[in-house]
Amino acid sequence: MKHFNICPICIHQSYCALTTQKDKVWSCSEFDAIEPSNSIIKSKPQIEKKLELI
Numbered sequence: 001m002k003h004f005n006i007c008p009i010c011i012h013q014s015y016c017a018l019t020t021q022k023d024k025v026w027s028c029s030e031f032d033a034i035e036p037s038n039s040i041i042k043s044k045p046q047i048e049k050k051l052e053l054i
Contacts, residue, residue: 009034 007013007022011032016022018030
């Protein structure tokens with residue numbers, strides 16, 4: 001049986017003291033999700049492509 005676990009995507013995971021059993025946490029009052037980083041997308045130059053119908 002596979003358990004849902006929210007700890008790996010929580011910003012407090014490295015210093016959380018609420019539980020030591022972080023492999024089975026499905027709800028937490030202190031949970032704050034890690035925000036996806038847009039810096040990689042912004043720093044990479046975007047190539048403009050044109051669509052050509054054949």
